[in-house]
Amino acid sequence: KAGVTQTPRYLIKTRGQQVTLSCSPISGHRSVSWYQQTPGQGLQFLFEYFSETQRNKGNFPGRFSGRQFSNSRSEMNVSTLELGDSALYLCASRWNNEQFFGPGTRLTVL
Amino acid sequence: AQTVTQSQPEMSVQEAETVTLSCTYDTSENNYYLFWYKQPPSRQMILVIRQEAYKQQNATENRFSVNFQKAAKSFSLKISDSQLGDTAMYFCAFMKFDTGANSKLTFGKGITLSVRP
Numbered sequence A: 001k002a003g004v005t006q007t008p009r010y011l012i013k014t015r016g017q018q019v020t021l022s023c024s025p026i027s028g029h030r031s032v033s034w035y036q037q038t039p040g041q042g043l044q045f046l047f048e049y050f051s052e053t054q055r056n057k058g059n060f061p062g063r064f065s066g067r068q069f070s071n072s073r074s075e076m077n078v079s080t081l082e083l084g085d086s087a088l089y090l091c092a093s094r095w096n097n098e099q100f101f102g103p104g105t106r107l108t109v110l
Numbered sequence B: 001a002q003t004v005t006q007s008q009p010e011m012s013v014q015e016a017e018t019v020t021l022s023c024t025y026d027t028s029e030n031n032y033y034l035f036w037y038k039q040p041p042s043r044q045m046i047l048v049i050r051q052e053a054y055k056q057q058n059a060t061e062n063r064f065s066v067n068f069q070k071a072a073k074s075f076s077l078k079i080s081d082s083q084l085g086d087t088a089m090y091f092c093a094f095m096k097f098d099t100g101a102n103s104k105l106t107f108g109k110g111i112t113l114s115v116r117p
Helices: none
Strands: A005-007 A010-013 A019-024 A031-038 A042-050 A053-057 A064-068 A074-078 A087-095 A098-101 A105-109 B003-005 B010-014 B019-021 B024-026 B032-039 B046-052 B064-069 B074-079 B088-096 B105-107 B111-116
Touching: A005 A087, A010 A019, A019 A087, A019 A105, A031 A074, A031 B105, A042 A064, A042 A074, A042 B105, A053 A064, A074 A087, A098 B046, B003 B088, B003 B105, B010 B019, B019 B111, B024 B074, B032 B064, B032 B074, B046 B064, B046 B074, B074 B088
Parallel strands: A010 A105, B010 B111
Antiparallel strands: A005 A019, A019 A074, A031 A042, A031 A087, A042 A053, A064 A074, A087 A098, A087 A105, B003 B024, B019 B074, B032 B046, B032 B088, B064 B074, B088 B105, B088 B111
């Protein structure tokens, strides 16, 4: 089976722009979670989707949003980008209480 | 809310030796999972080992084993016969047991492990 894939792998944006990141889970996995990884804050949970419904949400501002499609693929969107949004964004799909991570999208905000 | 603490930011070990990475956590939950994840430089995060809180027996995966002390809320990882490929950042993580598919992982800050040749 193919692993979790994320596109794009790298992004450079400027402040005020918006960005959409995509995540395709392992085939058959219906739960997708998103995490933000920064040197200062470490790994922080953004949100989780299961069967197109948001099941859980972390403590992030409303500029961060997501959705999941019927094929379990998920997107997250960040609007009005700030310098502090520069991070590695990881998604993970879940099977039997184990989470499988994708390679991440490295977002740089200038 | 759960918290996970990894107090050692960096460690170094000689190849073929044994190293132990520490982790403590705080929770009021009784049923949960604990994990160690490995994130090599510029590479994907992968699961090293998993422990279910209801199991008294410590988990073991080849050269990796844990010392799970539920009462002390301690979950350390022992790496035996360290190899150069073990060089990575290691994260301790907590997940509440939830039949409603709650997958939220709470991570520690991580520890950078360097294996010296």
